[in-house]
Amino acid sequence: MRRRSKKLNIYNLLRAFKGKKKLLVAGTLITAIIASITPSVSSLIADGFGISEPYLVHVGGVPNTPILAVKELTDTRHVLHVIMRPVFQNRAFKRGHVEKVKVGANGLEDNPEEVQLIYLDRSELGWLQQKEIRCEFLVIINPATMGPQPSTVSFKVYFYGPQDNELYWEGINIEGWQQEG
Numbered sequence: 131m132r133r134r135s136k137k138l139n140i141y142n143l144l145r146a147f148k149g150k151k152k153l154l155v156a157g158t159l160i161t162a163i164i165a166s167i168t169p170s171v172s173s174l175i176a177d178g179f180g181i182s183e184p185y186l187v188h189v190g191g192v193p194n195t196p197i198l199a200v201k202e203l204t205d206t207r208h209v210l211h212v213i214m215r216p217v218f219q220n221r222a223f224k225r226g227h228v229e230k231v232k233v234g235a236n237g238l239e240d241n242p243e244e245v246q247l248i249y250l251d252r253s254e255l256g257w258l259q260q261k262e263i264r265c266e267f268l269v270i271i272n273p274a275t276m277g278p279q280p281s282t283v284s285f286k287v288y289f290y291g292p293q294d295n296e297l298y299w300e301g302i303n304i305e306g307w308q309q310e311g
Contacts, residue, residue: 184226186291188298189260190217196302201268207243210269214287215262216298220255227252228263229292236284236301244270245285263289269304280305 202209
């Protein structure tokens with residue numbers, strides 16, 4: 131019995147795949163499309179669903195009126211105790227918290243001399259958990275900078291997340307403040 135062997139060359143391979151050529155081209159095209167969109171889709175899933183980082187947002191609607199209490203009134207300074215309670219929600223799988231608070235000037239209006247942070251609730255928020263974050267600080271006002279007419283002391287409070295990203299800001303106006311006569 132005599133056996134014959136065929137020579138393999140490109141022409142024979144192409145002729146063998148002649149009927150399967152369209153399937154081969156379609157498979158190659160689908161593989162190229164999947165390979166090109168996989169990084170974008172995986173990044174969207176990781177960031178959009180918060181698998182890699184927490185995603186905190188303010189959901190409180192209209193800000194709650196801060197609680198204001200006078201701590202000390204002297205000729206050289208007035209100290210006010212302010213309590214804020216904004217509501218945040220974590221929309222990611224990874225737990226997150228409010229990391230820090232900064233206080234800044236509000237334009238050209240009268241600003242406090244100094245603001246000292248007393249307390250900030252840094253407790254963790256889980257997936258879709260909503261929580262009121264309590265923030266307390268002392269506002270020190272120099273009465274010498276106030277005129278005899280009632281004025282407004284104004285400043286902004288900025289809330290930051292764990293990646294140092296700004297989550298929310300709220301302006302505070304203390305109206306009717308005047309120098310003691």
